[in-house]
Amino acid sequence: MATLPSPPSTHLSGLARSLVQRGLLTEKDAEDIQTQARGAATHFVSQLVLGKKLGALEIAEFAAQTFGYPLLDIDAIDTGSLSMNTLDIKLMQRHRVIALYQRGNRLTVATSDPTNLQALDAVKFQTSLAIDPIVVEDPKLDKLIHHVLESNDTSLGDLGDEDIDLEFTDDEALAEKNAEASTEIDDAPVVKYIQKILLDAINAGSSDIHFEPYEKLYRIRYRTDGILYEIATPPLAIKEKIASRIKVISKMDIAEKRVPQDGRMKLVLSKNRAIDFRVSSLPTLFGEKIVMRILDPSSATLGIDALGYDPDQKEYLLHAIHRPYGMVLVTGPTGSG
Structure with a gap:
């Protein structure tokens, strides 16, 4: 009595199993490639292309046709x-x-x-x-x-486990930074937590970070594309440490908690990239609410051609800019650029 061929091993990935079922790979080859991929900490398709069992385009065409997804060059x-x-x-x-x-x-x-x-x-x-x-x-x-x-x-991966270089622009702030150095050791988890919050906000393209204390919770929200998204709810026990850390690096008075304050800080990410933050604190019933506006110069590197002007409007603007006198006013609501 004829025996039916056994189905591919169930521990193969979906794509590997389909390739075996279509006869494009033997089950042994698929298992070997999958084992090699795990050992090299890479993916099955990458290892398959590297082993030259199938071409990259052939694999992509097969996956698109078999699973019903579009194929893109x-x-x-x-x-x-x-x-x-x-x-x-x-x-x-x-x-x-x-x-x-x-x-x-x-x-x-x-x-x-x-x-x-x-x-x-x-x-x-x-x-x-x-x-x-x-x-x-x-x-x-x-x-x-x-x-x-x-x-x-x-990226966050590059800086997540390192201290961020906070650039202070005056001698008083530098002295304050040195004075706080010993106490920051005890608050290292809070320092790193704030670093992560700042870096995540920059990577997400957010415009503002809100630190908001309430009676029974403390939440952090990002404003991205004009919409506030809740991204973290740290323990209430560290709300004072978070507020104090932000106020120190923003050159604000950490002893004054009863009146609104404004400050600013600069975050140096690399030799050619620095992010400015405008910081405001406001006393509330349950603690200080803090809002940080992210001012990233690299997000505004657009030429005039990218602004969408009609040719005649562009000509008027360029003519006004090149005049040796007068000024051009660019106005709009807060956050519009």
Whole structure:
């Protein structure tokens, strides 16, 4: 009596199992490649391309046809239009996905393995958006991820375990910084926590950070694209330490808690990138509420051509700018640029 061929091993990944079922890989080859990928801390598709069992385009075409996702030549897209701040850099590296564009509550992501549900779930969890995968060739995806990493001067992964260089601009602030150095050792977790909050806000492209005390909770919110999102609820026990730390680095009076105060600080991320923060504190019934406005010069590096002027309006503007006298007023609501 003829015996039916046994199905592929159930411990193979979705893409590996499909390749075996279609006869493009033997089960032994698929298992060996998957074991090698785990040992090298890489992904199945990357190891498959590296082993030259199948070509990158052949794998991408197979995945797109088998699982019903669009296939995209990623070289054809404009990297300047990518949603760079949508996903965390570490998530992109770990799961080999990259955000292409967002429409409403849907985010289109490029991946070389659409069966990697762990990666898609991680993206969905971080963004709270519905995910639309698009299949791309793995080497081209790797190249694009490296391009994003190179264009990002400083990522949270680079600075998460290090002290941030806070640049103080006057002698009094420097003296205060030195005086606080010994006490900061005891508050190291709070210092690192605030560093993470600041870096996450910069990477997310947020415009403001709100530290808000209430009777039974303390919450931190980011303002991104005009909308406030709650991102953390630290313990009430550290609310005073958070407020004091922010006031110290913003050159505000930490002893005065009964009147509003304004301050500013500069965060030096690298030799060619620094972020300014404008800080305001306001006393409330349950503690000091603090709002930090992020002033990132790199977010406003647009040329006149990118502003959308009609040709005649652009000509009027350039004519006014080049006059040796007078001034050009650019007005609008707070936060509009």
